[in-house]
Amino acid sequence: MRAAIFWTINDFPAYANLSGWSTKRSLACPCCNKDTVSMRLKYGKKFCYMGHRRFLSHDHKWRNEKKTFDGTKENRLAPKTLSGDEVLQQLSQMKQVIFGKVNKKRKHGKSKDNLNARKDLMAMGLRKELHLIPIQGKEIDIQNSVQTIGNSKPYKMPSAFYTLSKDERQSFCQFLMDLKLPDGFSSNISRCVNKHEGKLQNLKSHDIHCLLHRHLPLGIRGLLRKDISNTLIEFSAYFRELCSKSLRMSDLERLENSIALTLCKLERIFPPTFFDIMVHLSIHLATEAKIAGPVQYRWMYPFERYLRTLKSYVRNKARPEGSIAEE
Ligand SMILES: [Zn+2]
Structure with a gap:
């Protein structure tokens, strides 16, 4: 028997299972x-995907800037x-593909801007203002101390200009709690707000969608330095425009150029650990919309809702498929 897939809606990890x-x-x-x-980060022990200057025009001045990016010039196209x-x-060159997924538990890290991220910055010799500061009065040679002292205690992590203080986080949370939205626009986001700790929790994918498109650009104005908040606003405007009801070819071409610039701006702000593959993928979204058309016909939300319906049929949690198939 042979099987063929005509179309599929899948997330990014499933892409690997489908395509090989x-x-x-x-x-x-x-x-x-x-x-x-x-690039593999020595201390973060992760891969990061930067190099978005490649997508800029070949004579763009940022291609020659070393220090504000990853310390190198960019000549690649x-x-x-x-x-x-x-x-x-x-x-045709592939030998054998193993279909299906291998079960592995996910690890949830709290912040991408952690001690290891700062150690990586030090190892790369970038963003001096974010380097770890040795404490207890010891003048430790920075290059060697990271290698010799695995313990995090002798360091102080200077707070970065892109992080929010607790008060600022709380004021952002207050903004979300006071938000009044049209009926059916999104779920009640104030239920996900933990103002006391300045945190958002239990967000569903559509909540994050609304947060990125609408609430974040409104809420962060005035909380961060202007160039940082403007870059984040540009980033969310890109996604908002991409998800509009109708798309024009000319707009998509403009978006293709603008996202390259926005990602380069983000590279100047955030440490390399921020640039995981999901951040990099945003650069291809406008091109994909040119091929596949408006996003709302291809996104996951209707299926996510249907999955909830299916989930309600489950009686035996050990064998969910059985109860779903019976209904
Ligand atoms: Zn890519």
């Missing part, structure tokens, strides 16, 4: 393919989009 192109480690981006730019024939040719 691994979405992890050094060549994680299926669009950039073998030209994916990645944007990766070429593969044609269907080229993908087919790649596939």
Whole structure:
């Protein structure tokens, strides 16, 4: 028997199972393919995907800036989009694909801006203002101390200009709690707000969608330095425009150019650990919308809602498929 997939809606990890192109480690981006730019962080022990200056025009002045980016000049061009024939040719070289997923437990890290992220910055010699400060009056040579002292205690982590203080976080939470929205626009986001700790919790994917598109650009004005908040607002405007009801080709071309610039601006602000593959993928979304059309016909929300319906049929949690199939 042979089976063929005509269309599918899947998340990014499932992309690897479907296509056979691994979405992890050094060549994680299926669009950039073998030209994916990645770097393994020594202390963060993760891969990060920066190098968005490649997508800028070849004479852009940021291509020559070293210090504000990853310490190198950028002469490479944007990766070429593969044609269907080229993908087919790649596939013919493959030996065996193992379909399905391997069960692994997810780890949830709290913040990407942690001690290891700062150690990586020190090792790369970038953003001096974010480097760890040795304490207890010891003048420790920074380069050596990181390697010799594995313990985090002798360091102080200077607070970064992109982090919010507790008061600022609480005022953002208050903003979300006071938010009045049209009926049916989104879920009641004030239920996800923990103002006391200045945290958001139990967010569903659609809550994050609304947060990114609408609430974040409104809420962070005035809380962060102007250039940082403007960059974040640009980033969310990109997603908002991309999800509009109708899309024009000319707008998508503009978005393609603007996201390259926005990601470069983000590279100047955040440490490399921030740039995981999900951040990098945003650069390909406008191009994909040019091929596949408006986003709302392809997104997951209707299916997420239907999954909830299916979930309510489950009586035996050990064998969920059985109860779903019976209904
Ligand atoms: Zn890519």
